[in-house]
Amino acid sequence: LLFLLSPVATAGAGSLIEMSVEAGLNEKFRNAAATELRVEVVSARSIPARLIIDDRNGTSIHHLQLTEHQRETYWIGVWPQNDGMLTLTLSPEPGDPIVRTLSLSPVDEPITLVTTPTVRKPRDEGGAEEKIASTILLLSSNLFPYTREGYASVQAIIADLPTLSNLNARQSKALGAYLATCGILLLDSPPALILERLTIEAGCGGHFIRGFDKLSDIPTLLRTLHTQAPPTLPGLSALQRLATPQPQLPVFIFLSAYLLLMLTSVMLTRHSLLVLFIPLLCAAAGLVAWYGTGEQRLMLWAETASGDPLARYSALLIAGGNRRGLLEIGLAGDTKLMTGNPSANSSTKHILEDGRYRINAHSALFGPAVYQLSGIIHQPRALRLNLSDEGPMVSNLGPTPSPRGWLLWQNRSYRVPPLMSEQHWLPDNPGHRIRTPAEQLLGRRLAYADAALLYPLAVESKWIAPTARQEDAWLVIRPEPGDSR
Amino acid sequence: MNPVRFATLHGTLYLMPLSIWLSARLSLDQGGTEQVQGLFHQTVVLGLAAQIIGMALLFARSGPGSGAGRFAASLGILLFPLPLWTLSWLTASVEPNTLLKAMMLVTAGGVAAKALCRGISRLVSQSGFRNSLIGAAQLVLLMVFWHFRSFGLDWCGL
Numbered sequence: 001l002l003f004l005l006s007p008v009a010t011a012g013a014g015s016l017i018e019m020s021v022e023a024g025l026n027e028k029f030r031n032a033a034a035t036e037l038r039v040e041v042v043s044a045r046s047i048p049a050r051l052i053i054d055d056r057n058g059t060s061i062h063h064l065q066l067t068e069h070q071r072e073t074y075w076i077g078v079w080p081q082n083d084g085m086l087t088l089t090l091s092p093e094p095g096d097p098i099v100r101t102l103s104l105s106p107v108d109e110p111i112t113l114v115t116t117p118t119v120r121k122p123r124d125e126g127g128a129e130e131k132i133a134s135t136i137l138l139l140s141s142n143l144f145p146y147t148r149e150g151y152a153s154v155q156a157i158i159a160d161l162p163t164l165s166n167l168n169a170r171q172s173k174a175l176g177a178y179l180a181t182c183g184i185l186l187l188d189s190p191p192a193l194i195l196e197r198l199t200i201e202a203g204c205g206g207h208f209i210r211g212f213d214k215l216s217d218i219p220t221l222l223r224t225l226h227t228q229a230p231p232t233l234p235g236l237s238a239l240q241r242l243a244t245p246q247p248q249l250p251v252f253i254f255l256s257a258y259l260l261l262m263l264t265s266v267m268l269t270r271h272s273l274l275v276l277f278i279p280l281l282c283a284a285a286g287l288v289a290w291y292g293t294g295e296q297r298l299m300l301w302a303e304t305a306s307g308d309p310l311a312r313y314s315a316l317l318i319a320g321g322n323r324r325g326l327l328e329i330g331l332a333g334d335t336k337l338m339t340g341n342p343s344a345n346s347s348t349k350h351i352l353e354d355g356r357y358r359i360n361a362h363s364a365l366f367g368p369a370v371y372q373l374s375g376i377i378h379q380p381r382a383l384r385l386n387l388s389d390e391g392p393m394v395s396n397l398g399p400t401p402s403p404r405g406w407l408l409w410q411n412r413s414y415r416v417p418p419l420m421s422e423q424h425w426l427p428d429n430p431g432h433r434i435r436t437p438a439e440q441l442l443g444r445r446l447a448y449a450d451a452a453l454l455y456p457l458a459v460e461s462k463w464i465a466p467t468a469r470q471e472d473a474w475l476v477i478r479p480e481p482g483d484s485r
Numbered sequence: 486m487n488p489v490r491f492a493t494l495h496g497t498l499y500l501m502p503l504s505i506w507l508s509a510r511l512s513l514d515q516g517g518t519e520q521v522q523g524l525f526h527q528t529v530v531l532g533l534a535a536q537i538i539g540m541a542l543l544f545a546r547s548g549p550g551s552g553a554g555r556f557a558a559s560l561g562i563l564l565f566p567l568p569l570w571t572l573s574w575l576t577a578s579v580e581p582n583t584l585l586k587a588m589m590l591v592t593a594g595g596v597a598a599k600a601l602c603r604g605i606s607r608l609v610s611q612s613g614f615r616n617s618l619i620g621a622a623q624l625v626l627l628m629v630f631w632h633f634r635s636f637g638l639d640w641c642g643l
Contacts, residue, residue, distance in 0.1 A: 251572060255572075263497055280564065291575060364518070364575065366521040
């Protein structure tokens with residue numbers, strides 16, 4: 001079913017290499033979301049090659065090792081432009097590059113994947129009920145995504161067990177990543193044991209993995225689960241409010257000191273020609289102060305449901321900005337990366353064999369390279385937030401005391417004291433108004449009647465961005481899905 | 486006034502308000518990279534205009550302080566905003582070849598102003614009338630620069 005965009009592209013020098021490219025999900029992707037490509041390369045010789053992808057996320061370089069007369073298949077996540085365009089260049093060493101320009105089909109609605117053998121397109125029931133706009137794709141198991149990016153446009157999967165059991169290891173891993181981010185999976189009459197196993201590794205406590213017995217149950221289930229879906233994590237602009245801005249005072253001091261020095265020198269010295277060296281000296285001092293490798297800062301925001309060992313995170317990596325220079329940034333393999341300001345800086349992403357990123361970014365003074373990272377982190381499932389008629393209740397079900405945190409409820413912030421194991425806490429004071437940037441960010445993402453816990457997160461930045469210094473990290477714990485009022 | 490002192494005073498007179506304006510905008514706006522680069526870009530353009538005016542003023546009258554003193558003052562006018570230009574390059578607002586062309590433009594302004602001053606000094610002997618004529622000629626030179634400013638800025642890449 002995959003649309004073959006390029007039957008075969010051949011390198012010019014001696015026809016040593018053939019490359020074919022296919023886009024996943026029937027060449028469809030949701031606007032501004034990622035998707036995946038299958039790239040097949042056959043080479044007449046064993047040579048290294050670089051696969052360069054130019055898409056909305058900038059330039060990414062995959063370093064490949066081609067084996068003689070062996071068909072190599074690569075599944076690669078890509079971010080097509082809004083019109084669906086992206087360019088691939090395969091540069092063998094040595095050899096002429098092969099350039100392919102692809103045009104994928106953007107769709108406005110998210111995609112629902114439906115497996116072909118057992119389930120047909122679900123019909124909408126009843127005109128009065130709210131319909132969920134969705135693009136339905138019927139796919140067999142071998143066409144399911146191979147990468148996390150392949151699921152970026154997917155809002156729900158309706159499948160049967162044979163389909164899931166036919167997925168290969170890479171597809172299963174990609175599906176696991178989708179489920180870890182609280183993706184919806186509806187299974188046709190699954191045994192309880194299978195359902196339980198699936199929910200253990202899924203996000204949101206496995207709340208979004210459900211079984212169904214009748215096709216007529218699907219629309220109702222989808223509607224219910226969509227209303228309970230966790231909110232989208234904060235984007236770049238929201239996370240930037242957590243970051244400390246770059247100080248501009250040193251620049252003003254530098255210029256003022258220079259002017260003062262010039263004026264003083266010209267008034268005091270008799271050798272006025274010496275004054276001409278001051279601009280050169282000050283310019284050199286400016287270069288020494290603000291040229292070189294800049295710092296890297298990481299701001300992280302994670303959200304989870306009560307009792308869930310997985311937390312989805314969205315992080316902001318600000319590289320440079322305090323100097324002009326070239327930075328080398330390292331990122332962990334499970335991190336999904338999106339360039340924040342592609343026009344403001346030039347960067348090249350090298351994707352290493354194990355999926356890790358190595359980014360070479362040029363940054364300028366007050367012009368940092370900004371990246372949004374996202375992924376999953378594991379955290380102990382100790383704290384639980386329940387909403388009842390009496391109000392929110394915080395419980396520590398873990399063996400160790402909990403740290404100090406905040407409870408946000410009805411536009412107020414309540415200081416939660418450290419809780420001993422099995423200890424419960426109810427807000428017993430009027431609280432205070434929302435003040436800090438983190439509280440404000442959470443407050444904007446919370447309905448009036450909802451409640452959420454806010455805790456400083458002790459996550460080491462080396463898990464995500466080993467080269468970065470962690471500036472701020474927060475964990476938000478929401479009530480279990482369906483418990484919100 | 487000593488020509489070098491004149492160059493320093495002139496530089497301070499335009500660079501101080503520019504620095505205050507730039508620092509205030511940087512602190513108050515807290516904008517993105519493109520906004521910061523736009524601010525530095527504007528600063529370089531304003532500084533360039535002030536430098537050319539300074540060159541014309543330097544040669545606005547004949548008299549004492551000519552020769553080596555005026556050459557040093559021209560260098561002073563040319564080099565005075567160098568720290569600001571270094572900052573502009575550090576913020577990736579302008580590239581070195583742009584700054585080099587801007588310096589060439591200021592130098593051309595200085596050469597033209599000096600040529601006018603010297604030419605009129607040779608032609609007219611009466612001191613009062615000569616100074617008035619040189620002043621008027623430098624004013625015309627500034628107007629010519631202003632008229633062709635877009636051409637000059639385009640050439641520099643600003």
